Amino acid sequence: MSSDEERRTNGMRVRREVLGDAHVDRAVANVNPDNADFQDYITRVAWGDIWSRPGLDRRSRSIVTLTALMTAGYWEEVPMHFRAAITNGLTREEIREIILQVGLYRGVPVANHGTALLRETLGDSA
Template identity: 70%
Template sequence: MSTDDQRRDQGMSVRREVLGDEHVDRANANITEVTRDFQDFITRYAWGDIWSRPGLDRRLRSTVTITALIAHGHWDELGMHLRAALLNGLTQEEVSEIILQSGVYCGVPAANSAFQIAQQVFKAAPEDV
């Protein structure tokens, strides 16, 4: 069993690997007294516990996350996780297939919004991802 400090350290490491230092540094710089406990919670729980589990690789975790974000219309988070999916080894073609598949189960308007965000992410992505 891990301590909170160990989970926080593990979570911060995974969060940086998946989302990139620039994003994490920006998020940390924007922490306020209002958001401090929430940021600590997601670092320990989402990244330190869930994203650190051995049962799924990061490509599959990204796939599940993208689908859930599309299903719930969480557009602000989707771009960040599409970039993370590319860093986690998914190709642009695979991401497009995930969005297409999501259109059947999450709705065509949701997939349409997701494709618009994906196009922006793909356009800004480095050539090597």
Template identity: 60%
Template sequence: MSRPTGAGLSDEERYDQGMTVRREVLSPEHVDRATANATELSADWQDFITRVAWGDVWSRPALDRRSRSIAVLSSLIAHGHHEELAMHLRAAIRNGLTLDEIREVILQSAIYSGVPAANTAFRIANEVFADEL
């Protein structure tokens, strides 16, 4: 069994690794906005998601970023996390998915997550990619 990417790293190193991946996937502008808007209440949350979600999970080598984006889009559609879906639709393009592939992910989600979930996902995708359609 291979050692996870974040194993043996200090919290600071995991944060730095996570911030690099987070900025590459979500865009520097998005991450700068999120961290600038951190409050006393949410600062620990920003640190946590940077270290754990981005520094540990997104940094693991077994899946490439395209595959991770497909998994994330499917999960967000299934759970109705619309704000996150819009953000990760943009990230999916940065991670190499095409609009045709995103369409197929949403269609596939209709079978397992329901037509209303896919209908909403297509609405959000149309809004996100309005300039490209």
């Protein structure tokens, strides 16, 4: 069992590898008394525990994460995870396939919004 400090350190490393230094630096700079405990929690638990587990590679975790976020309608998190998915080895074409698959089971409006966010997030690149 890892200590909280080991989980926090590992979580911050994984968080930076997946989301990039610029994103994490912005999140850290915005820590305040209202969100400090939550930021610590997601670093230790989401990144230090879950994203660090050996059962799925990061590419697969990105597929699951994008599917869950779009299906639940958590659109504010989707652009960040589009970028993370590219970092984790998915191609833009694969992300489009994920959007189509989610659209099949969740509906056309979800796929329309996902496609628009993909274009807005990645532009003509990737």
